[in-house]
Amino acid sequence: MIDQETYKQFKIVGKVLTDHRYNTSHSGNISMRAGGKILIKRRGAMLGFLEPEDIIETDLYQADSGIMLSSTETDVHRQIYLNTDAMAVIHAHNPFCVILSLIEDEITCLDAEGIYMYRKIPIIEVDNPAGPTDAAREVPKVLKNYPIAVVRAHGVFAKGNTLYDALQNVTGAEQSAMFRYYTMLTGKPLKRDYSEEKHFSEW
Amino acid sequence: MPYGMNSKVLKINLSSEKIVEEDIDEEILENYLGGRGLGIKLFTDSVPKNIDPLSGENVLIFSIGPLTGSVAPTSGRFSLVTKSPLTNTIFHSNSGGFWGPFFKKCGYDCLNITGKLSSDNEGYLLIDGYDKIEIKDAKNLWGLKTSDALTEIQKIEGKNCQILCIGPAGENLVRISSIMNQANRAFGRGGVGAVMGSKNLKAIVVKSGNKEFEVKNKEHLKKLRINAIDKIKVVPITSQGLALFGTAALVKVINQFGMFPVKNFQAAYTESNKIDLVSGEALREKYLEGNEGCYNCIIRCGRMTNTGEKKGKGPEYESLWALGPSTGIFDLKTITHANYLCNDYGLDTISTGSTIACGMELSQCGLLNESSLKFGNNEVLCDLIEKIALKQEIGSDLAEGSLRLSKKYNGESYAMQVKGMEIPAYDPRGAFGHALNYAVSSRGACHLTGFLVALEVLGAPKKIDRFSVRGKSDLLYLKQNQSAVEDSLVVCKFVGYALGFEFQARFLSIILDKKISITDLITIGERIFTLERLFNIREGFSSKKDSLPKRFLENPLQEGASKNRVVPLKDLLQEYYKVRNWNENGIPTDELLERLSLKRLD
Structure with a gap:
């Protein structure tokens, strides 16, 4: 069973994601590395109301019988850990990120916080956006160089040193996407396009 | 005739050796579909009150369903209905493999076997396509273990056939005997092997007929299948867990929830260093040679194993538990060999392990004086299994199942059963x-x-x-x-x-060409x-x-x-x-x- 302190982190992060309406009642998953293992949300559990037995332990390097309980996207998390510097991973269905992924090839941040944190948020195209197989192959490639990426029409995968760190990337990216979306909605030209000045295309 | 079914029942009276074919009323198929439902309906329509399950009056009904043999994933299964000699209840069971699709291609939905062959005239049944039915001599097969019987039958009938077969346990009317489906799959529970044994019927061999599976909208069916397979590939249980570790993937999971019974349900949790000895991971690492699936299955949970001394199939989760931790045994090789032996003798692994565990607890409490019945005694497990199948010494008591055993030794509360059938590997308190x-x-x-x-x-x-x-x-x-x-x-x-129940409704609607x-x-x-x-x-x-x-x-x-x-x-x-x-x-x-x-x- 998981220790109380770790459980508390999962519970808080799960609740924030649900309260922000980044997920449906049961979707989304969060995990952290822990001593050669992955601690990950249980499949079918409600992210906003996690209990200690909803945090499942599974092997970091290969599938084990924990797969019977762990999140559907466990393989994506595992590949992110094995191929990037991630210590924690969050997958959420951020609405504004998903909306922009339907019409753009990357999300260029317009707000100062977003520019400071991300500059641009890559969008990944996969054949089967709802399935973990393609995402497990493609998402780690992008997260090697970015803290967060969006799988088109699906949702974001964010990494961090801790769960809270990854949470900040999820919420920060969503806020930048929201600013961009509403700005686009006005139909008016930007007074100043920070993204152009910072050579975002090379970022 | 509705799509997806043949609307024919093949009736065989072994006493008179009369073989007839009858039409199945369309209304019955509408109300009961096929498989278990069809079997239950035909059984309850024909069997009188309070028959002895081991008499000629009992009926064995094997039946396929509208999805059997179709392109719907995992559609290789078929059902058995009879009255159980273990529970005296109505009994249904189902099994995978390929027998069901083979039988369906012979043009029948249902095989209804009643009566019994004489005890000096043991036989096996051959179904070699539509209207080619024969009861053949099995005197030379009687007494053989299932693997040997399969080999001998294949020498006669060729390898392109599917075989249901009982072992010595069924022949000896052991109440916890099974009907084996090829070498490793089974109609496992309820003592159905004894029903077949009581009919002096060693095997039922089916060769694939040439009746094609008729569907009106094949393209629609193909699309639904692709959609279904996509879903099966997404869910970790079906795409990874069962394929990698078989059903034994559940060992650590169920233990984690404090529901993995030990020593006849006296406890339900084992420390991790010990549970690791019998986990799905351990089975994979030590003995797994490959995995296999039934007809039209992409999950492929079946285990092909090799301990270095012996080769065989399994064990599956329930078998591993019943023959292992339930009896206090955590030696994976012993458990695997015991599982092979149960398959060979035609014994239900769950009831066999649980009845031995019951005997061990009776012995622990001083109600049964039998030195071999001690929890954790690796040395005697295979010997006990053999004695059960052959009804020798203490094996003749164990062969009756845990309820009858415990009653005999005045310890009914030590039988972990309901209605006479032993409880599987999930402690109900969890x-x-x-x-x-x-x-x-x-x-x-x-x-x-x-x-x-x-x-x-x-x-x-x-x-x-x-x-x-x-x-x-x-x-x-x-x-x-x-x-x-x-x-x-x-x-x-x-x-x-992986698939919601709506998928079954959709598959059925397309196959029957009718909205269900x-x-x-x-x-x-x-x-x-x-x-x-x-x-x-x-x-x-x-x-x-x-x-x-x-x-x-x-x-x-x-x-x-x-x-x-x-x-x-x-x-x-x-x-x-x-x-x-x-x-x-x-x-x-x-x-x-x-x-x-x-x-x-x-």
Whole structure:
């Protein structure tokens, strides 16, 4: 069973994601590395109301019988850990990120916080956006160089040193996407396009 | 004739050696689909009250369903219905492999075997396509273990056939014997092997006929199959867990929830260093040579194993548990060899292990004086299995199953059974909905007729509180009805982890070329389940039999994640009877029977 302190982190992060309406009642998953293992949300559990037995332990390097309980996207998390510097991973269905992924090839941040944190948020195209197989192959490639990426029409995968760190990337990216979306909605030209000045295309 | 079915039953009376073919009424297929439902309907229509299950009056009904042999994933299954010599209840069982699709291609839906061959004239049945049926001499096969019998039959009939076969246990009328389906799959539970043995019938061999599976809209069916396979590939249980570790993937999972029974359910949690010895991972690492699947299955949960000394199939989760930790044994090689031996003798691994465990506890308590029956005694396990199959020494008592054994030695409370059938590998104190299913299942303690562990533990499709009471009856009602439908279509329950029940309705609608809704199917499932109940009531079963051993009601577990829990069965049952529309004595009401177009059985 998981220790109380770790459980508390999962519970808080799960609740924030649900309260922000980044997920449906049961979707989304969060995990952290822990001593050669992955601690990950249980499949079918409600992210906003996690209990200690909803945090499942599974092997970091290969599938084990924990797969019977762990999140559907466990393989994506595992590949992110094995191929990037991630210590924690969050997958959420951020609405504004998903909306922009339907019409753009990357999300260029317009707000100062977003520019400071991300500059641009890559969008990944996969054949089967709802399935973990393609995402497990493609998402780690992008997260090697970015803290967060969006799988088109699906949702974001964010990494961090801790769960809270990854949470900040999820919420920060969503806020930048929201600013961009509403700005686009006005139909008016930007007074100043920070993204152009910072050579975002090379970022 | 409806699409998907042949509408023919093949009836064989072994006493008279009369073989006839009859049409199946279309209304029966509409109301009962096929498989379990069809078998239950034909069985209850024909079998008189209180027959001896081991007499010629008992009937073995093997039947396929509308999805059997189709492109729907995991559609290789077929069903058996009979009266159990272990429980005296009506009994249904289903098995995978390839026999079902082969039989369907012969042009029949149902094989109905009654009567018995004379004891000096043992035989086997050959179905070599439509209207090519023969009862053949099996005197040279009688007494052979199943693997040897398969080899000998294949020498005669060729390798392109599928074989159901009993071993020495079935021949010796052991009440916990099974009917093996090829070398490794089985109609495992309820002592159905003894029913076949009582008929002096060693095997049923089927060669594939040439009847094609007719579907009006093949393209639509193909698209649905692709959609279904995409889903199966997404869900980790079906795409990875079962393929990599087999059903033994559950060992550590169930232990984690404090539900993995040890030493005849005296405990339900094992420390990690010990559980690792018998986990799915250990089986994979030490002995797995490859995995295999049934007809049209992409999950491929079957284990092909090699211990270095012997090769064979399995063990699966329940077998590994029953022959291992249930008897206090954690040596994987011993367990694997014991599993091979059960397959070879044609024994139900669950009931065999659990009955031995019961004997061990009787011995522990001083009620049974038998030195070999000691928990954790690796040395004697295989020897005991052989003695059970051959009914030798203490084996003749164990061969009767745990309830009869415990009664003989004045220790009935040590038999972990319901209605005479041994409880599988999930301690009911850790999942109350699952506990209720054990109590009310029509065939005795059964994990397959309403597998609430899926929701209560595996969170599939969604997690529910495993210790809550309110609403569990409703969920069980739904799951039992769904399960009756799956057993009637016939498909493997494992696809249910990936595909919603709506997929079964869609597959069936396309195959029958008729719109069938989920609600229609649930009603069919309810009809099947209720008819089973009516049969058991006629045979004298009352609500008193909807119970659990005292241990689960009074003795809380001392360790693990289900610590301090006992099953609140009374509360669960009260609600369940209401949900089922049964009266307080567990008898279906007139109103229910009218709605389901059923009549009480005379």
